[in-house]
Amino acid sequence: MLTIFLWVIIGLFVFSQVLPRILVKYFNYARPVAAVTGPILDSDFRRRLQPPQKIIERSGLKEGMKVLDLGCGSGTFTTFLARAVGDKGWVYALDIQPDMLKQLQEKLSRPENRDIKNIELINSSADELPFADGSLDLVCMVSVLQEIPDRQKALKEVKRVLKPGGVLAISEVLADIDYFLKSTTIKMAGGAGFILDKALGGIWNYTVRFIKPQPIFGISPDNRGLKCT
Ligand SMILES: C[S@@+](CC[C@H](N)C(=O)[O-])C[C@H]1O[C@@H](n2cnc3c(N)ncnc32)[C@H](O)[C@@H]1O
Structure with missing residues (x-):
């Protein structure tokens, strides 16, 4: 009986944790997590x-910033970001799944969040961001990057919408089946032309901060061969 129980536990672990990681890493399997996971994502345990x-x-967020919560999901971090940027700041909460945004909308309508007036919900995709060039100060991507099939295209879009000197903060947690190592994240953002600023946190959960390079003497950074190291 005990042996069967142990095999069931091992089977469940392989099915839920090992198999998806192999698919993500070796078969470039990338798709948005089901919207039914919204309540789990937005739970105290997750936080x-x-x-x-x-x-x-770790993201270097400051009051007054214009922030994009890219792949905001059910809004686990959106309300915190909105309070941190304050009245003069603004948070765009963008997700590809309307059902995730519905959960965030419902969260914002609760009495404890009615004071928040600086969030705009946007249903769009990371590889076609509905923002003007150089219009944002900070883009936060929490447990999102690996769900995007064309990550380079999405990262270049993020670079386009950030101001020169603007920050991209990518955060990952080991418990997420889409988790990639810090070094992989750094390589991917470097490939899109970002400069590594700081890598903070350990293997369990980390944030890597990147900067969109500033033009020097009018020469676009894309032509200067700057890369993450
Ligand atoms: C694992 S959830 C994380 C949500 C939230 N950032 C959090 O940490 O709780 C990833 C979210 O990214 C969204 N997503 C995946 N691919 C996307 C894309 N191409 N464009 C925009 N959002 C995307 C999914 O719909 C999902 O809500």
Whole structure:
């Protein structure tokens, strides 16, 4: 009986944790997580794994910033970002799945969040961002990048919409089946022309901060061969 129980546990672990990681890593399997997971993502347990305050500190968010919560999901971090940027700041909460945005909308209508007036919900895709060039200060991507099939295209879109000197903060948590190592994230963002600023946190959960390079003497950074190291 005990042996069967152990095999069931091992089977469940392989099915839920090992198999998806192999698919993501070796078969470039990338698709949005089902919207039914919204309540799990936006739970206190999840926030213990990835505390919002840590995401905010590590991202370098400041009051008054225009921030994009890219792949906001059910809004686990969106309300925290909105409060941190304050009245003069703005948060765009963008997701490809309307059902995720519905959950965020419902969250914002709760009495405890009615004071928040600086969030705009946007249903769109990471590889076609509905923002003007150089219009944002900070883009936060929490547990999102690996769900996007064409990551380079999405990262280049992020670079386009950031101001020169603007920040891309990518956060990952090991418990996520789409988790990629810090070094892989750094390589991917480097490929899109970002400059590595800081890598913070350990293997369990980390944030890597990148900068969109500034033009020097009018020469576009894309022509200067700057890369992450
Ligand atoms: C694992 S969830 C994380 C949600 C939220 N950032 C969090 O940490 O709780 C990933 C989210 O990214 C969204 N997503 C996946 N691919 C996307 C894309 N190409 N464009 C925009 N959002 C996308 C999914 O719909 C999902 O809501």
